[in-house]
Structures are given as structure tokens and as C-alpha cells.
Amino acid sequence: MNHFADRLIEQALKLQSRVIVGLDPSVTSFPLALQTRLQAEPTEDCLEEILFEFNDAVIEAVIGVAVGFKPQMAFYEQYGLAGLKALQRTLIRLREKGMLIILDGKRNDIAHTATAYATAYLAAKHPVFNTPNPWQADALTINGYLGRDGVRPFQEVNPNAGLFVLAKTSNPSSGDLQDLALTLGGSVAEKMASLAEQWGEGSVGTHGYANVGIVVGATYPEAAARLRRMAPHALFLMPGVGAQGGSLDAVAAAAGSTGTGAYLASSRGVMYPFRPAEMAGPNWRSEVMARIRESAQALRF
Amino acid sequence: MNHFADRLIEQALKLQSRVIVGLDPSVTSFPLALQTRLQAEPTEDCLEEILFEFNDAVIEAVIGVAVGFKPQMAFYEQYGLAGLKALQRTLIRLREKGMLIILDGKRNDIAHTATAYATAYLAAKHPVFNTPNPWQADALTINGYLGRDGVRPFQEVNPNAGLFVLAKTSNPSSGDLQDLALTLGGSVAEKMASLAEQWGEGSVGTHGYANVGIVVGATYPEAAARLRRMAPHALFLMPGVGAQGGSLDAVAAAAGSTGTGAYLASSRGVMYPFRPAEMAGPNWRSEVMARIRESAQALRF
Numbered sequence: 355m356n357h358f359a360d361r362l363i364e365q366a367l368k369l370q371s372r373v374i375v376g377l378d379p380s381v382t383s384f385p386l387a388l389q390t391r392l393q394a395e396p397t398e399d400c401l402e403e404i405l406f407e408f409n410d411a412v413i414e415a416v417i418g419v420a421v422g423f424k425p426q427m428a429f430y431e432q433y434g435l436a437g438l439k440a441l442q443r444t445l446i447r448l449r450e451k452g453m454l455i456i457l458d459g460k461r462n463d464i465a466h467t468a469t470a471y472a473t474a475y476l477a478a479k480h481p482v483f484n485t486p487n488p489w490q491a492d493a494l495t496i497n498g499y500l501g502r503d504g505v506r507p508f509q510e511v512n513p514n515a516g517l518f519v520l521a522k523t524s525n526p527s528s529g530d531l532q533d534l535a536l537t538l539g540g541s542v543a544e545k546m547a548s549l550a551e552q553w554g555e556g557s558v559g560t561h562g563y564a565n566v567g568i569v570v571g572a573t574y575p576e577a578a579a580r581l582r583r584m585a586p587h588a589l590f591l592m593p594g595v596g597a598q599g600g601s602l603d604a605v606a607a608a609a610g611s612t613g614t615g616a617y618l619a620s621s622r623g624v625m626y627p628f629r630p631a632e633m634a635g636p637n638w639r640s641e642v643m644a645r646i647r648e649s650a651q652a653l654r655f
Numbered sequence: 656m657n658h659f660a661d662r663l664i665e666q667a668l669k670l671q672s673r674v675i676v677g678l679d680p681s682v683t684s685f686p687l688a689l690q691t692r693l694q695a696e697p698t699e700d701c702l703e704e705i706l707f708e709f710n711d712a713v714i715e716a717v718i719g720v721a722v723g724f725k726p727q728m729a730f731y732e733q734y735g736l737a738g739l740k741a742l743q744r745t746l747i748r749l750r751e752k753g754m755l756i757i758l759d760g761k762r763n764d765i766a767h768t769a770t771a772y773a774t775a776y777l778a779a780k781h782p783v784f785n786t787p788n789p790w791q792a793d794a795l796t797i798n799g800y801l802g803r804d805g806v807r808p809f810q811e812v813n814p815n816a817g818l819f820v821l822a823k824t825s826n827p828s829s830g831d832l833q834d835l836a837l838t839l840g841g842s843v844a845e846k847m848a849s850l851a852e853q854w855g856e857g858s859v860g861t862h863g864y865a866n867v868g869i870v871v872g873a874t875y876p877e878a879a880a881r882l883r884r885m886a887p888h889a890l891f892l893m894p895g896v897g898a899q900g901g902s903l904d905a906v907a908a909a910a911g912s913t914g915t916g917a918y919l920a921s922s923r924g925v926m927y928p929f930r931p932a933e934m935a936g937p938n939w940r941s942e943v944m945a946r947i948r949e950s951a952q953a954l955r956f
Contacts, residue, residue: 392783401784428764428772431772431776432771432772433775434789434790461761462761462763464825466923467730470733471733473733474729474732487735497800499800499832500831503826504826520801523765525802527802527805528801528802530802531843531850534838534839534846536843537838542843549831549832622767
């Protein structure tokens with residue numbers, strides 16, 4: 355695997371897009387055709403199958419627009435083993451299609467344990483069988499609250515992998531902690547951004563960005579501008595456009611002079627541009643794909 | 656499920672123990688007897704089986720000493736689906752035995768996604784099938800970096816469940832962010848502790864502790880004393896005794912006047928008091944159990 359930041363940027367330039375498409379399955383939002391199948395056959399296998407089939411439709415729909423895909427692990431974990439099996443199949447499919455994968459797990463722990471998380475999601479090989487690791491992603495979101503020694507193991511397990519450290523999150527109460535001012539100057543979020551900048555030193559690629567990026571809510575454009583100064587070499591992963599009220603302009607403003615430094619992450623807004631009942635018939639897949647492709651195109655800038 | 660903090664305290668008083676036993680499987684530390692079986696049959700099924708069998712031996716060994724069990728999710732996730740299946744079986748076994756489960760996942764996300772994590776690990780029922788949720792734990796570790804609206808969904812999904820919010824972690828670089836001073840006074844860790852105290856308001860049980868506790872490294876006894884003042888109603892979950900250098904005294908000091916406010920979490924120190932080669936024979940289980948029981952007893956205070 356080559357340098358993550360370089361690959362992401364090259365893909366963005368090739369596609370003329372900055373959209374990362376979330377893959378957050380939620381059965382109650384699925385086309386009625388799929389929900390009806392599950393009602394008729396309420397089994398773990400059927401649940402796994404419809405989770406995968408819907409993801410597969412989303413993936414197929416946005417190829418050519420999506421710079422990468424961001425499966426959010428919680429939405430698979432909520433369905434137990436059926437969900438986790440569907441996630442594994444989704445990751446395999448994404449790799450078959452040559453897509454970049456940013457796994458959104460916001461994992462964090464002390465070094466010994468962070469190494470286990472890194473082994474899970476960034477290692478090329480299974481730790482026991484030494485076979486290819488089906489769960490390997492190109493990048494992982496992490497929470498940097500534990501400091502450098504909770505981050506380094508991810509870099510050691512795979513120096514080419516990308517990491518996105520939570521800095522200023524998109525949610526309404528992100529300020530409870532992140533906006534507080536430090537006596538040494540700046541906010542907690544700004545400090546996290548400058549720590550991420552430090553952690554990324556030595557990993558800056560040919561396009562000028564490091565393999566350590568940050569997560570910055572598109573809902574807070576002023577904070578984003580300050581964070582850009584704290585972390586000039588960090589790619590920004592920016593959720594919050596759409597359902598949460600953030601704007602495309604906020605992402606564009608954070609993208610830097612080359613326009614390749616910020617990426618819009620959208621999940622619900624892209625995945626579910628329909629009401630379940632509208633998609634009850636046997637042709638749900640092509641109809642859903644057309645709508646999803648349109649909603650992803652609308653996020654291009 | 657009844658009030659978590661009350662149940663934990665009642666169990667501690669009954670057993671005269673404050674030890675929470677970690678369940679962090681690491682195949683290379685396992686008895687050689689199990690490693691040899693896996694070498695002879697290198698399959699996902701065999702891996703799942705030995706992960707579960709070793710956990711089962713640990714559980715059986717420390718019943719009567721362990722106030723609860725803390726499986727660390729990373730150590731299962733690193734083994735892919737085999738690991739996750741072993742975790743599911745472990746959780747089922749713990750419930751069969753009536754043991755308290757603190758699932759250590761340090762999950763965190765915005766509200767919509769936090770609800771999915773809460774559904775995964777704290778809900779009584781599967782979200783689709785409405786069957787009992789095999790992954791349901793009694794408590795979950797979480798990261799509070801996102802503030803209140805990233806915490807509330809866990810409380811909403813199950814108000815009786817326990818939450819342990821990372822405040823001051825046990826690792827060497829925990830100070831990178833957590834020790835920084837805020838202009839409003841106190842450190843980031845202290846602020847997190849006081850936020851946890853706020854989040855726990857309204858959930859204080861008959862023993863005087865809330866369902867929102869905090870994680871405090873036993874490696875930082877002075878910080879623990881300050882955090883106790885910020886969060887008088889929080890149960891302290893304290894890792895770091897043993898391999899990381901923390902002491903029993905640090906835990907006892909944080910336990911408050913009733914001695915029920917702090918719990919020592921130990922994983923490696925309890926689970927692996929042997930070298931793999933010592934446990935190569937067919938009687939590995941009883942020999943390992945005797946050693947493990949001894950190592951857990953040594954942590955009683």
C-alpha cells in the first residue's frame with residue numbers, strides 16, 4: 355500500500371471531486387423492497403445480505419464521484435455478527451473495486467491496545483494466519499485524547515495508512531470540551547490539531563499533506579479556518595454537510611491553495627435520498643442508484 | 656437490568672474485593688497447549704475456540720474474586736470475525752454466570768451514531784429481530800471528547816447501564832492533552848471529570864454513586880485525588896496496576912470513605928501469570944486457573 359494522503363489527493367484530482375461517501379446502513383431507512391424481504395425471512399443471514407446489497411448499490415452508484423468510502427462501524431456493530439459480516443463483505447467489495455477506504459471507528463486506547471486496533475484495521479496480514487486481512491482499510495478515524503503513545507502504534511503497524519484525529523467535531527455540544535481555552539493559548543480543538551500536525555511530521559507526501567489528518571465539522575467554518583493554521587499539512591475530513599447543517603463553502607474554504615486539503619464526508623445525505631415506500635418494487639436497485647448518484651453529484655465542488 | 660453502580664457496589668461488598676478482571680486475549684501469550692492446537696488446525700473455528708476456552712478458564716478461575724469482567728474489544732477485533740464470535744460467546748458465558756460486564760470499547764461519536772453504538776452494546780434487544788441482544792453489557796467505556804450530546808444516547812438507550820468516561824488515562828503520554836491547564840481553572844482531565852459528574856446527575860443510586868463513572872490511571876495517584884474532588888459521585892475504573900506500574904494504594908486512596916468508589920482493572924497481570932511453555936500439557940487448564948486465581952487474589956485490598 356502506498357502513501358495514503360498522496361493516493362487520496364490523486365484520486366480527488368482524477369475525479370474532480372472531494373466527496374467521501376459514508377456507508378452507514380440503517381435498515382429502517384432502506385428501500386421497502388429490502389425491508390419486506392427481511393420481514394419475510396427474519397434471519398441473520400438475510401439481514402447480512404440486505405445490509406451488503408444496499409451498500410453494494412450505494413458503492414456502484416457513486417463510483418466516479420466518490421473519492422473514497424467511509425463505513426461507520428457503529429452502524430454495523432448495532433446489528434451484531436450479521437452487521438460485522440456485512441461490513442467485512444463491504445470492505446472486500448470496496449477493495450475489489452479499487453476504492454479508498456476510510457474506516458470510521460474513532461478507536462483509541464493505550465499503546466498495547468492501540469496496537470491491537472491497528473492490527474485489526476490497518477495491518478495487511480491476519481496476526482495468526484498471516485493471510486491477507488479482509489478488514490484492512492486505507493485509513494482509520496481515531497480519537498487522540500490519550501496523546502502520542504496512543505497514536506504511534508497505528509503508524510507503526512502501517513506507516514502508509516492514513517489517520518484522521520478528531521479535532522473539532524460536527525455535533526452541537528462539541529464545544530463542551532473542544533472549545534475551552536488553554537492557558538498556553540488556543541482551544542482544546544486547536545491543540546489537538548497541532549498535536550496531529552506533530553504526529554504527522556515525517557509522513558508528508560509528494561502533494562504536501564501528511565498521513566495524519568484531522569476531523570473537522572463543516573458545521574463550524576470559523577473553527578475550521580483556525581485549525582487550518584494549526585495543521586497546515588493535515589487533510590481535513592469534514593462531516594456535517596446536509597442533515598447537520600454544514601455547507602460546501604466551509605469545506606472549500608479549508609481545502610487550501612491547491613484545493614486538495616479538505617474532503618466532504620456525507621452519509622445520510624447521499625445514501626437515503628428517498629422514502630422507503632418509494633422503493634418497494636423489483637426495480638428498487640436502479641431507481642435508488644440513480645437518486646444516490648444525483649445526491650452525490652450535488653456535493654461535488 | 657437494575658442500576659449499574661448499585662449492582663457493582665453490592666457485588667464488591669459481597670466479595671470483599673475491588674478487582675475487575677480484564678479479558679484481553681492474545682494468542683502468543685496463551686498456554687502452549689492451546690497454541691499447539693491452533694498450529695495443528697489453523698482455522699477460524701479453532702481460533703475462535705481457543706480464544707473462548709482461554710477466556711472461560713480465566714472466568715472460572717476468578718469467580719469469587721472478580722467484581723466484574725472487562726473484555727477489551729480491540730483484542731477481539733484484531734482476530735476478525737473469529738475474535739468477534741469468541742467475544743460474543745464470552746459475553747453470553749459471563750451472563751450465564753451472573754457476572755457483571757464492563758465492555759471496554761472507548762466508543763464515541765455524534766448522537767446519531769452514538770445511538771447505534773449504544774444499541775450494539777447496551778440495548779436489551781436486537782434492533783431488528785427484537786430478540787435478546789447477546790452483546791449487551793452492563794457498562795461500557797466511552798470517550799467524552801464530543802461532549803454531552805455524544806454521551807446522552809448511551810443513557811437514553813439504557814438508563815440503568817454504566818458508563819465510564821476516559822478522564823486521566825494510565826499511559827505515559829496521557830498528559831499531552833489531558834494535563835493541559837484551562838483558562839477557567841483545572842486541567843482538561845479535571846474538566847472531563849466534572850463533565851462526567853454532570854452527566855451522571857439524576858442517576859445516583861442508593862449507595863451514593865452515579866451510573867456515569869470515569870477511567871483514571873492508577874499510575875497517576877495525585878491526579879486521581881484531584882479528580883475525586885471534581886467527581887464525587889463517579890465510580891473510578893482504574894487500570895495501570897501491574898505491567899504499567901500503578902499501585903494498589905492509588906486505587907484504595909480513590910475509593911472514598913465507604914471504600915466502594917474505586918475499582919482496580921487488571922488484564923495482563925491477572926491473565927498471564929505464566930510463560931506459554933510452562934503450560935504445554937493436557938492439564939494446562941487447572942494449572943493456569945490456579946495461577947490466575949492467585950494473581951487475582953494478590954490484587955484484593
